[in-house]
Structure formats: structure tokens, C-alpha cells
Amino acid sequence: MADHTAPGLAVRDLVIAPSASAITQGIAPGEIVGLAGLDGHGQELFLKMLAGLEQPLGGSIELGVSGTFRKITGFRKAVASGIAYLPRDRRANGIFPTQSVLDNFAVSTLSRDARLGLISPAARKARYDIYREKLSIVAPRPDAPITTLSGGNQQKVLLARALALDPAILLLNDPTRGVDVATRHVLYDVFRGLAADGMGLVILSSEIEEILLLCQRVLVFRENEVAAEISGEAMTTESVISAMFGRAA
Structure with missing residues (x-):
């Protein structure tokens, strides 16, 4: 887990649904974090809360820039603070x-x-x-x-x-959905370049292989909670799927 005192995005005791366990996470500059889970298990709701598009039931989201933390209380505040969001359904x-x-x-x-x-x-x-x-x-x-x-x-x-x-944090909601393979690889290179330049990225993807390819760690959601946080060599298709279904890897 990233250092919550460092610049970046700090999520503290965030409750995204009734009776769900609180989520505490940090997204560091230059880090690419994946979000996975079965549809409707909270990963998209979590991402939208980071963007200020949905309000949490409890807890806080803050963006640290230049030694100060700004609390994210809505979409306009998120954008003004340095958070950009790419929606899932580009047509709608x-x-x-x-x-x-x-x-x-x-x-x-x-x-x-x-x-x-x-x-x-x-x-x-x-x-x-x-x-x-x-x-x-x-x-x-x-x-x-x-x-x-x-x-x-x-x-x-x-x-x-x-x-x-010029965001400090880029939130991507299934960014390669419905695009061709060539475009997909252009986007992958761009995402890696942004992270190398110090931007923090959070990528929700419906494709596990995409998360394994791009991300340093993945938060797997189940029943509106983070059921598992997987990183490094432990990040495999099997471990992510097992966490999605509530099984031990």
C-alpha cells in the first residue's frame, strides 16, 4: 500500500455501500493501480467516488499536491484539485x-x-x-x-x-473498451509514459490480462469491499479470479 503521508491520492476509511468494510488506500505519484471485480461489486462506484461523481457513505478522499491535501467533495473540486476522469461509455x-x-x-x-x-x-x-x-x-x-x-x-x-x-491523478474507466488492438497498444504506451513522468493512474478494466500488463498492483472488489490487494509476482489471472469469486488463490 502506498504511503498516505506522501503526495498523491489518500483514501481514508471510505465506505461505499451500507454495511461494507471501510477502504483505506493510497495512490502514489507514478503508480498504476488496477481495479477488478465482477460487475456490480463496487469497483466502478469506488472509481466514481475518487472522481467526485458519487458521494461515499463515510470516510474521506484527499489529493496531496505540494505538501497540502485537498479534500475531494465533488466533481468540480476533483478537477480543480488535479484529478481527471475518463468515462466508460464515451457515447453517453x-x-x-x-x-x-x-x-x-x-x-x-x-x-x-x-x-x-x-x-x-x-x-x-x-x-x-x-x-x-x-x-x-x-x-x-x-x-x-x-x-x-x-x-x-x-x-x-x-x-x-x-x-x-494537467492532472496529478488520472482515473480510467475501462479505457480500451471497444477499441482495436493497435489503438489499445498505443494507449498502453501512453499510460506507461504518464506514470514514468510521475502521474498516478487508477485503471478499472474488465479484462484481467490488461491489468496484469499495466498495473503494479490490483485491488479486487467483492460485495463493495476490497477483498484482496495483489501485487508483484502474486498478480496472476488465477489469483485475481479467485479473489473475485471469494476463494483462496
Whole structure:
């Protein structure tokens, strides 16, 4: 478990459902932590609480930056504090389907493109181009409707939007769901690069192999509690599945 006094995300005595045991965890800078579990066993609820989208029944979530801890009490506070969240269902909760690729990218960070109080199209495009190159986004042009892009490239635009917030912690809800194999490996390389640069990542994945490939440790949820925390050589498909079903590995 990460040091709760260190910078990063500190989860203390978090209760996510009635009669469930409290969760205390730390997510350190540069760490990639996986969340696993059978559907509906609390891992997605936990991730949304970290993002400020759901309120816990007890306990606290704090983000430590530059020696100070900020309590996360809602989504806006989470974003302002340095937490970015990539939703699971990009069509329902992520993209703005009537807007362009560039508008979808810039919607969360419009103030960064202002020059003398006015939005600078050149500044906005220059900022988008940085992430287009970094994430290998394939788009015909920035003003094309986002719906003209493949699912994988839509996902990259949403990731670019999240990264443009310069977060300390990135929360990813099944980030490679519905994307092709090539895009998946581009995203894996990006995630590893972000962690190497000091960003903390929490990845919920429905694919155990993905967690084993990317994460230093995994929290396995069962009945709205952390049933097991597995790391290092103990992280195997068998050990994760056993914890998901409440069996000893």
C-alpha cells in the first residue's frame, strides 16, 4: 500500500455501500493501480467516488499536491484539485456528438486558449496538435465532427481532453473498451509514459490480462469491499479470479 503521508491520492476509511468494510488506500505519484471485480461489486462506484461523481457513505478522499491535501467533495473540486476522469461509455458520457473534434478536445480547458479575453483559435489548435501527435490521433481535420472518427480515435480525443487538464491523478474507466488492438497498444504506451513522468493512474478494466500488463498492483472488489490487494509476482489471472469469486488463490 502506498504511503498516505506522501503526495498523491489518500483514501481514508471510505465506505461505499451500507454495511461494507471501510477502504483505506493510497495512490502514489507514478503508480498504476488496477481495479477488478465482477460487475456490480463496487469497483466502478469506488472509481466514481475518487472522481467526485458519487458521494461515499463515510470516510474521506484527499489529493496531496505540494505538501497540502485537498479534500475531494465533488466533481468540480476533483478537477480543480488535479484529478481527471475518463468515462466508460464515451457515447453517453464522453463525447459531444454534434461538436467537432477540436471542440470536444477543448471544452474543459477553454480558458487556457484565451488571449486578451478572447478565445484564440490558433492557440487552441496548437494545443490540440500537441496531443494529436502524442496520442497518434487519426482525424481528417480538427473541425470534422467527432462522430466521423473511429471509436478508438474518439477515445484518444477524450483522453487528450483529460490530459489537457494537467492532472496529478488520472482515473480510467475501462479505457480500451471497444477499441482495436493497435489503438489499445498505443494507449498502453501512453499510460506507461504518464506514470514514468510521475502521474498516478487508477485503471478499472474488465479484462484481467490488461491489468496484469499495466498495473503494479490490483485491488479486487467483492460485495463493495476490497477483498484482496495483489501485487508483484502474486498478480496472476488465477489469483485475481479467485479473489473475485471469494476463494483462496
